[in-house]
Amino acid sequence: MNVPDGLLYTESHEWIKREAENIRVGITDHAQAELTDVVFVEIPKTGRTADAKEAVAVVESVKAASDIYAPIKGTVVDANKALEANPALINTDPYGEGWIFVLKIDNPDDLKNLKAAAAYKQQIA
Template sequence: MNVPDDLLYTETHEWIRREGENVRVGITDHAQSELTDVVYVELPKMDRQVNAREAIAVVESVKAASDIYAPAKGTVVEVNKALEADPGLLNREPFGEGWIFVLKIDNPDDLKQLKDAAAYRQQIG
């Protein structure tokens, strides 16, 4: 299972990429493989203020709906509209074109709570 070294991870299977004051967020290869066949993505509203670990998006497979959580406190500044037309991007390119949203985070120190690739690899076995 692909777990890129340059990303941070949550217990709930989101990946986080630092981009200056912002973080880009998606779900991991492991998560997409567990969900399989993503058929619908509900994106967060632009400019929404979110707290760490708040459910702000929903990814639906044929079988079930799964919440996607904000990795840190901040504001939604970008959402991936391409997922509305092609939710399968999440399965095909979980770390690339399948990203879900970008947060402008309030406090970069919040990211210290997150896992590095080694810790996430250990979590998923």
């Protein structure tokens, strides 16, 4: 499974990419492989606020609906509308075109609660 080094990760299989005072969030290669066949994504509305570990999006496979959580506290400033027409982007490019939302974070210190690639690799091993 692909676990890129430059990203941060959550226990619930989100990846986090730091972009100045924002973070970009998606689900990991491991998570998409477990779900397979993503058929619907409910993206969050921009402007909504979220606490850490609050469900903000839903990724649905044929079999089940899975909540996607805000990794840390912040405000949604962008969401990937391309997923509405093409939810399978999560399967084909989980770390790229398959991103789900961008969060403007309240406190960069919160990033310390997230996992580095090595720790996430250990979790899914």
